Amino acid sequence: MHIRNTHPNAHIIGIDLGVECMFAAVAYSTDDPAHLQTLAVRTKSMTEPERLFRCWQQLTKPERLVGIERQCTKSADDGWPSFMKAFVIAYDELHCHYGGKSYMKRSWDAAKAKRGKMDRALEGLVRMVGEIMGNKLPDNKKVIVAIGLGEFETKNSRHIGFTRYLIRKLKPPGYTIVGVDEYYTSQKCPCCGGFVERQAMRRLYCRQDHLWFHRDVLAAENMVNILLSFLDTGQRPEYLLPPRRPMVKKTRGTR
Known part of the structure; x- marks a missing residue:
């Protein structure tokens, strides 16, 4: 409810983290x-x-x-004494290679290029709401970034790393970052609210509106609808609400 009270006319960016796409984003601007x-x-x-x-x-x-x-990789048949002996003998040579200037420079260049890729992606995000990366938001402008709370196989996945980088870069300039439950976001049309058909791995089709969607873009647009509905009514849209559980009658115990 705090966001609803402080961000009545906010710009919204919905982000869905996917497999084929690192992320898909849909931006809603009040302008x-x-x-x-x-x-x-x-x-x-x-x-x-x-x-x-x-x-x-x-x-x-x-x-x-x-x-x-290969020798430094312990197998089930090797005992710890023999493994440690091989590891100590090989340590100096491995350290000389991986600690050398050539390897360290290449590793640093790769990390810098990776950060540059993420910075460029974030630059595209903020430009959708008329901002420039690194600039602080004006006092009269509110931007909410909604990220889908999907589950991934490992905590060290690229999605987790990108999410952390996004928070570190966008939170200080004044962007509000929230998590959104992805329930039904990739299964229902954001226009009519009906279920979509899966025509291919990432291609979805709404038969009622005759519209094609990419799965990640569809989810991101539904996240925008969730934030718009929450700012207006304080809850998710009706078509994205989970089904209510049927009430179970309690039976009295017999004596």
Whole structure:
């Protein structure tokens, strides 16, 4: 309810984290409420610096290090004394390679390129609401960033890393960041509220409105509708509410 009271006429950015796309975003602006802007960033483009670094690493790694690394991997048959002996012998040579200037420079360049990719993606997000990355929001302008609370396989996934980076970059300039339950967001049409049909892996079709959607963009647009409804009524839209559980009659115990 705090957001409802302090952000009555806020710009909204809905973000859905996906597999094919690192994220898809839909922006609602109070300056042009009838026009929604869409941004989709593919996972392949975001992971390109990591791929190039791994390729360089495999091409430049000496062949003898490959055998040494295999020896340093403990198997179920190896005892701890023999494993520690092999590890101590190989440590100096491995440290010389991975601590060398060439490897460290390439690793630093890859990390810098990765941050640059994420900065460019965030720049596209804030431009959808008429802002520039790094600038503080004006006092009379409110922007809410809604991120889907999906579950991923590991806590160290790219989605978690991107979400943390987004919070670290957008929260200090004044953006309000909230989590949104993704219930039905990727299954119902944001225009008519009916269920959509899955025509392909990420392609959805609304038969009633004759509209095609990308799955991640559909979810992001529904998140915008959730925030708009919450700011207006204090709850989710009717078509995105979970079904109510049937009431169970309590029977009196017999003596």
